[in-house]
Amino acid sequence: ALSLQPDVLILDEPIAQLDPAHADRIYGVLRELNERYGKTIIVIEHHTEYIADFCKHVMLLKEGRVQWMLPTGEALQRVEELQSCNIFPPQVTLAAWRMRQAGSLTVPRLPATISEGREVFVPRADPAPAPRSAAPAQGETVASFQDVSVAYRSVKGEPHKVFDGLSLAIHKGDKVALIGSNGAGKSTFMKLLVGLMKPSTGTVCLHGRSLRDVRPEALSREVSMVYQNPEDMFIKDSIEKDIAYAMEARGVPDAAGRTDRLLERFRLSGLRDRDGRLLSGGQMRRASLAIGVALDPGILLLDEPTANLDIATRKEIMRTLEDLKEITETVVIATHDMQLVCEWAQRIIVLCGGKVVADGTRDEIFGDRALIERVGIRPPEIFAMGQALDPAALCYTIDDFLRCFEGRKPV
Numbered sequence: 001a002l003s004l005q006p007d008v009l010i011l012d013e014p015i016a017q018l019d020p021a022h023a024d025r026i027y028g029v030l031r032e033l034n035e036r037y038g039k040t041i042i043v044i045e046h047h048t049e050y051i052a053d054f055c056k057h058v059m060l061l062k063e064g065r066v067q068w069m070l071p072t073g074e075a076l077q078r079v080e081e082l083q084s085c086n087i088f089p090p091q092v093t094l095a096a097w098r099m100r101q102a103g104s105l106t107v108p109r110l111p112a113t114i115s116e117g118r119e120v121f122v123p124r125a126d127p128a129p130a131p132r133s134a135a136p137a138q139g140e141t142v143a144s145f146q147d148v149s150v151a152y153r154s155v156k157g158e159p160h161k162v163f164d165g166l167s168l169a170i171h172k173g174d175k176v177a178l179i180g181s182n183g184a185g186k187s188t189f190m191k192l193l194v195g196l197m198k199p200s201t202g203t204v205c206l207h208g209r210s211l212r213d214v215r216p217e218a219l220s221r222e223v224s225m226v227y228q229n230p231e232d233m234f235i236k237d238s239i240e241k242d243i244a245y246a247m248e249a250r251g252v253p254d255a256a257g258r259t260d261r262l263l264e265r266f267r268l269s270g271l272r273d274r275d276g277r278l279l280s281g282g283q284m285r286r287a288s289l290a291i292g293v294a295l296d297p298g299i300l301l302l303d304e305p306t307a308n309l310d311i312a313t314r315k316e317i318m319r320t321l322e323d324l325k326e327i328t329e330t331v332v333i334a335t336h337d338m339q340l341v342c343e344w345a346q347r348i349i350v351l352c353g354g355k356v357v358a359d360g361t362r363d364e365i366f367g368d369r370a371l372i373e374r375v376g377i378r379p380p381e382i383f384a385m386g387q388a389l390d391p392a393a394l395c396y397t398i399d400d401f402l403r404c405f406e407g408r409k410p411v
Contacts, residue, residue, distance in 0.1 A: 008040040015047065016308045019181040019336045020378030027054050046310045049090045049381050052076060052112040076112045086312030091382035092117045095398050105407030117385050121405045128403040133361040136346045139172030142299060142330055143193055148202035150188055162188045164354035176332040177345035181376055184351040186334035190301040194225045220246060224297040228304040230288035234276035239268060239287045242276055246294050266290040266320065282313035286320055293327050300328045306337045339380045342396035350375055363394055
C-alpha cells in the first residue's frame with residue numbers, strides 16, 4: 001500500500017481479525033504515518049475506542065449519504081444518534097451517558113477515553129457488590145490433549161513449533177473461550193480436535209479415543225467446527241441446501257424436517273433460497289452456525305464468531321450463542337473479542353508460547369495483572385476504566401461499572 005508513496009491511505013476495518021497487541025501496533029504505525037510523514041489516513045472502523053484515541057474527525061454515513069463530519073470529541077457526544085445507526089460509542093462514553101440520563105452526572109462533555117474518564121468518575125461510597133464468577137461444575141471429560149506438540153516448516157524452510165507439550169481437558173457442558181495472540185494456536189487447537197490436523201507428537205482424544213488414525217468425516221456427529229470466514233461453510237447455491245447437505249449425505253432421518261426447524265430456530269426461514277455467500281454478515285454467521293449444528297454434535301467449535309461484525313450484528317450473534325445451549329452441550333470459542341469472553345464464557349483458556357499459561361474463570365484471568373501484561377490481553381475498556389480508578393474493581397460490563405462508580409460531584 002505504501003510502495004508508491006501515496007498521500008492518502010484508506011483502510012477498511014484494519015484491525016478486524018487482529019489481537020489487541022497487533023491492533024495497537026497497526027494504529028501506532030498509522031499515527032506515525034500521519035504525524036511524522038503527513039499522510040492523510042481514512043479508516044472504516046466500528047471499534048469506537050480506537051476512533052476516540054486515533055481519529056481527529058468522524059464522518060457518519062447512513063443509507064449512502066453523509067449525515068455529518070465532526071471533530072471526534074463532538075461526534076462521540078451524539079450517543080443516541082450513533083446508537084440509532086447501530087454504532088456504539090466507547091464504553092467509557094456510554095457509562096457517563098447513562099449516569100447523565102439518570103441525573104447523577106452533570107458534566108457538559110462526556111468522556112471518550114480512559115484518561116478523560118479519570119476526571120469524571122469516582123468510586124461510590126457504598127458500591128453494590130458485583131457478582132463474582134465461580135468455576136462451573138466439572139462434567140465428564142469429552143476431549144483431551146495429552147502432551148501434544150505440533151510443528152511445521154515455514155515457506156523459508158525454518159522450523160516453527162505451534163504447540164510444545166500442550167495438555168488440557170474439555171468437559172461436558174463447558175462454555176470455553178480460547179484466547180491468545182495471533183499465532184498462539186487457537187485455530188490449530190480446533191483443527192486437531194476435528195481431525196483436520198494430526199499432532200507431531202502426543203495424543204488428542206475424543207471421548208477417550210485417540211484421533212490419530214480417525215478421518216475427519218467420521219467425527220462429524222461428535223464435533224463440528226464453524227470457520228472464521230463463514231463463506232467457507234457454503235458449498236451449495238442456497239442455505240437450505242447447505243444445511244441439509246451433511247444430513248442427507250449421512251442418511252439422517254427426516255433431514256428435510258430438521259432443516260426446516262434449523263432455519264426457523266436461526267431466523268433464516270425467509271432466506272432459505274438465498275446463496276449464503278450473498279447474505280449480510282450477521283445472516284452469514286447465523287447460517288454457518290445452523291450448518292455447524294446440523295448433525296447435532298456434542299461439541300461445537302467456533303473460530304472468531306464475531307470477527308468483522310458491527311456492534312449490532314455482534315449482539316445478534318450473542319443472542320444466537322445463548323440459543324446454542326439448547327442444541328449442543330459443549331461450546332469452545334476462539335476469539336480476540338474480550339467483551340464476548342466476559343459476557344459469555346464460563347471458562348477461559350489462555351494460550352501463549354505453545355502452552356496453556358492460564359485456565360480459569362474471568363475473575364482469575366482478568367484479575368491477574370501480571371498475566372494480562374505478559375500475554376498482551378486487552379480487557380474490555382470499561383474493565384480498564386474501573387481498574388484505573390480502583391485496582392480492586394472487576395467491572396466486565398457497564399452495569400458492573402455503574403454499581404461501583406459514580407460521577408464526580410461539582411465543586
